[in-house]
Ligand SMILES: *[C@@H]1O[C@H](CO)[C@@H](O)[C@H](O)[C@H]1NC(C)=O
Ligand SMILES: *[C@@H]1O[C@H](CO)[C@@H](O)[C@H](O)[C@H]1NC(C)=O
Ligand SMILES: *[C@@H]1O[C@H](CO)[C@@H](O)[C@H](O)[C@H]1NC(C)=O
């Protein structure tokens with residue numbers, strides 16, 4: 001079996017180091033132990049912002065969420081802040097981003113990632129939550145996005161422990177940070193994608209909302225091993241239908257779209273553009289998008305002109321792709337999302353009554369200021385807005 005791989009673009013910041021449990025807390029001298037425990041919230045002298053008010057957690061509840069993932073550096077300076085309601089800060093902590101987001105009324109939330117084997121122990125959960133809460137308070141943040149993409153067996157102790165973790169995290173954050181937000185990332189469908197058997201209804205009830213990762217939809221391919229879209233239109237909508245059918249309110253679902261695509265090396269590229277790919281199994285499926293690699297939208301847009309096919313549109317998957325030949329003479333096929341494919345999906349947000357939209361990840365666009373790139377970047381932000 002192929003080793004599990006990050007389900008996220010390579011630009012993804014490294015995993016956080018292991019969370020210290022109570023055992024470690026117990027080793028700390030008393031004054032430090034006090035520091036590590038929840039403290040009352042005060043925007044005091046430690047506020048890094050120009051105005052102390054900017055260190056206060058956001059209270060406003062937007063009618064429509066635009067939930068963005070940021071993985072670091074300063075590209076956020078070029079984001080469309082007229083739309084953003086929440087920034088999930090997956091990069092290094094940046095107080096300048098925090099102050100700026102707060103000045104725009106946007107929340108900034110932590111990344112929550114933990115080994116599921118550990119959270120079966122209620123004491124471990126308690127210390128993990130206390131540590132995250134303290135971090136959020138120290139950094140003047142507004143909540144946490146729990147991103148667990150690990151395998152869970154349906155009848156395992158991890159199944160209930162995960163729901164408990166989400167519930168306990170939400171209770172603690174809501175109690176300790178007024179107006180705070182706790183969210184959870186789920187796969188494009190609730191049907192055991194990547195062997196993630198989670199209690200989706202329980203988790204949805206236990207947090208503010210779910211971020212549905214409507215991408216990496218070829219992580220498990222059970223049919224032919226051919227290159228296909230990262231987020232095909234019908235498959236994406238099937239996922240929302242299934243979440244809603246289980247009884248999850250559409251108001252608990254934010255649609256996640258990809259700002260990256262996949263570059264596949266073709267073993268064979270037929271005249272009608274069928275690209276056969278290597279068989280790379282993933283969690284039980286014979287082939288997977290692991291045969292390709294993830295590419296940010298900005299890189300894809302620079303590559304189109306040197307393609308052998310020009311930009312093509314697949315009517316069945318409602319997604320663009322192109323072919324190119326690498327210097328070694330191998331053909332590649334690149335599947336991605338552009339304003340056209342994204343706006344088709346966005347049109348369903350209102351139809352389903354979803355809570356909002358978001359993307360993995362905001363850094364993927366070209367913010368260099370180059371004239372053509374600037375227009376492409378603006379267009380990608382613009383299509384997030386539902387048409388009224
Ligand atoms: C789930 O169960 C299978 C089969 O019993 C086992 O091989 C696998 O390691 C389990 N996975 C986890 C994450 O516990
Ligand atoms: C999911 O979690 C909820 C809340 O803990 C619980 O009531 C429910 O029975 C669980 N559902 C399943 C299918 O395990
Ligand atoms: C590979 O592609 C060529 C060119 O389109 C085609 O003639 C051939 O049948 C394909 N081979 C396989 C094994 O699919």
Ligand SMILES: *[C@@H]1O[C@H](CO)[C@@H](O)[C@H](O)[C@H]1NC(C)=O
Pocket residue numbers: 301302305372
């Ligand atoms: C690609 O080619 C088109 C048409 O020639 C041109 O307008 C565009 O600027 C080119 N894009 C890039 C990124 O070079």
Ligand SMILES: *[C@@H]1O[C@H](CO)[C@@H](O)[C@H](O)[C@H]1NC(C)=O
Pocket residue numbers: 234316317
């Ligand atoms: C997509 O869904 C529509 C509506 O259910 C259906 O008519 C169409 O055939 C589907 N397309 C594909 C490629 O599955």
